[in-house]
Structures are given as C-alpha cells and as structure tokens.
Amino acid sequence: MSDSTIAASEVQAIAQKLLDAPPTKQIQLLQQLAEGGETGIQALIDFLQARQNQPPTIAMGKAYQLLIQQDYPQAQDFVRNTLPEGVVPLQSDRNMDYRQLQEQLAQADFLKADRQTAQKLCELGGEMAAKRKWLYFTEAARLPVTDLRTINTLWQVYSEGKFGYSVQRELWLSAGKDWEKFWQKINWKTGNKWTRYPNEFTWDLSAPKGHLPLSNQLRGVRVLKEILTHPAWQNDTSDQ
Known part of the structure; x- marks a missing residue:
C-alpha cells in the first residue's frame, strides 16, 4: 500500500x-x-x-x-x-476458457499470455492443430469470429491499446501489405535478421506498437495473413 x-x-x-x-x-x-x-x-x-x-x-x-x-x-x-474475471467479457463459440489469459494480460505477463494465446488458437484450430501445436493457414481461416475477437480485445484492453491482431492489421495495411516493411515496423525483423524467440522479443509496454502477440513468421506469412484478413474484422473498412 x-x-x-x-x-x-x-x-x-x-x-x-x-x-x-x-x-x-x-x-x-x-x-x-x-x-x-x-x-x-x-x-x-x-x-x-x-x-x-x-x-x-x-x-x-x-x-x-x-x-x-x-x-x-x-x-x-x-x-x-x-469483476472476478476482469473487464472483458470472455465470449466463446467453442466453450473456450479464457480466464487464465485474462489474468496473465491483466498482470502484464505478456510472455505467458503469448504462449497461452498460441495454445488457445491451436485448440480452436481443431484436434490435429492442438496436437502439433501450430496452425495451418486453412485452420486459421476457420477460427471462430467470436473467439478471435475475444482474444484480440483482451490483448488490446490490457496493453493500453498497443498490442493485438487488430493493431497488427492496421499496421500491415498502413505498410501497404508489404510484409518486409511490416516485420521491421513491429520489430520482428531488423535488417535481414529475424528477432529470436524469446529473448530478443520485448515482453512489456516498451515494445513497438503491434509487437505482440507473436505468430511463427518463419513458417511463412499465410497463417498471419489469414488472421489479419479474418472475417472477425469485417466491420473494419480501413483496407477498402
């Protein structure tokens, strides 16, 4: 006190x-x-x-x-x-439990929250995705709108608006959908060097806008592209 x-x-x-x-x-x-x-x-x-x-x-x-x-x-x-569960309603179309993710983000434990987010996305992607612990782009495209919005809102609300998929989408669009410019802007890449997980990433609010949550960019851009162009953001006209 x-x-x-x-x-x-x-x-x-x-x-x-x-x-x-x-x-x-x-x-x-x-x-x-x-x-x-x-x-x-x-x-x-x-x-x-x-x-x-x-x-x-x-x-x-x-x-x-x-x-x-x-x-x-x-x-x-x-x-x-x-407010026993926080300020974000934990809505899910798959009966997913987001209480732990809300707690981690409210406590600004962004590393644990990032890992929890990846786990939840894989669980949402289906049994095979949960088992392999990463998503195919076709699985990312089928993520439930409600759940993706809930995860995104949690990240935004507890990061002072700095993190979240919708934030990354805005930055990607502002970069003209140029992935190289986007990687540099969110500090996933410096020059030709990829940022190494986890120690080279920044797990607090001193990070660049859009730095979190992560996705495995080394597998290519298709998974993240499916997330950033997902129907969850269909009311966003910034790319029109």
Whole structure:
C-alpha cells in the first residue's frame, strides 16, 4: 500500500477530467488516481462501476490493472465481488476458457499470455492443430469470429491499446501489405535478421506498437495473413 501523494480535492478534479479525456490522457489520469490513497482508489472503483455495462476500453483495462495491484481492502473486495474475471467479457463459440489469459494480460505477463494465446488458437484450430501445436493457414481461416475477437480485445484492453491482431492489421495495411516493411515496423525483423524467440522479443509496454502477440513468421506469412484478413474484422473498412 503506497502513501497518498495527492489531496482529496485533486482526486475529485482528476475524476472530473476523466469524463471527457481522450484514451491516452485517461491512462495518465487513472495512474494519478492510483497515487491518491483510499480516495483515489475509490475513484477508480467508481470509474469502473459507472462503465460496467459498456464495451471494454483501454481505460477500463488500466483501471482494473491498477486496482488488482492495490492492498486496500475496498479494491480487493470490488475486484473479487464485482469483476472476478476482469473487464472483458470472455465470449466463446467453442466453450473456450479464457480466464487464465485474462489474468496473465491483466498482470502484464505478456510472455505467458503469448504462449497461452498460441495454445488457445491451436485448440480452436481443431484436434490435429492442438496436437502439433501450430496452425495451418486453412485452420486459421476457420477460427471462430467470436473467439478471435475475444482474444484480440483482451490483448488490446490490457496493453493500453498497443498490442493485438487488430493493431497488427492496421499496421500491415498502413505498410501497404508489404510484409518486409511490416516485420521491421513491429520489430520482428531488423535488417535481414529475424528477432529470436524469446529473448530478443520485448515482453512489456516498451515494445513497438503491434509487437505482440507473436505468430511463427518463419513458417511463412499465410497463417498471419489469414488472421489479419479474418472475417472477425469485417466491420473494419480501413483496407477498402
């Protein structure tokens, strides 16, 4: 439990600013609230309570991450009783359990979350994919829309919007679908040298945008292409 570093009046002012702030500014303001002692923690709780029935956002993910780091009883009680599984609804068309992935991402354990993501995609790909532990591009094309969206939302919400397949898709499209430019942009390749797994990858938010989650690019681009052009993103018109 950290000492309060801002006054209660400042907490109220910060909470008011949150209402109209853009997402990146909200992240900064939420971090300030976490330094406001019990009053700040209650403001984080109020922020999440007011948004319980809304689609998850990166600000909601950040507020949840800040709360699970706190020793304050009201923070622990709120998380345990109101958000026991996090802020992202864990929807699945295959009865897949994403609780562990949500927990890993909420705790910013991106290496474990990346491995868990790969495992879940293989399980979604079918018995043979789960056994061999990697996907054929035809299996990637048949991944359930609901599940791929859930996995993507988890990555986005708990990475301050930095990671996720939709983020990678946006970067790929902005690179003109040029894979070499894309690899360089997300730091999967430097010059002619592939980034080596796992030690040369960056497993925290200092990584370039779109750096995570990984795919086995050494098997070629077809699996990742199927993911980035998947029907899960059919409402995205950025490639039109």
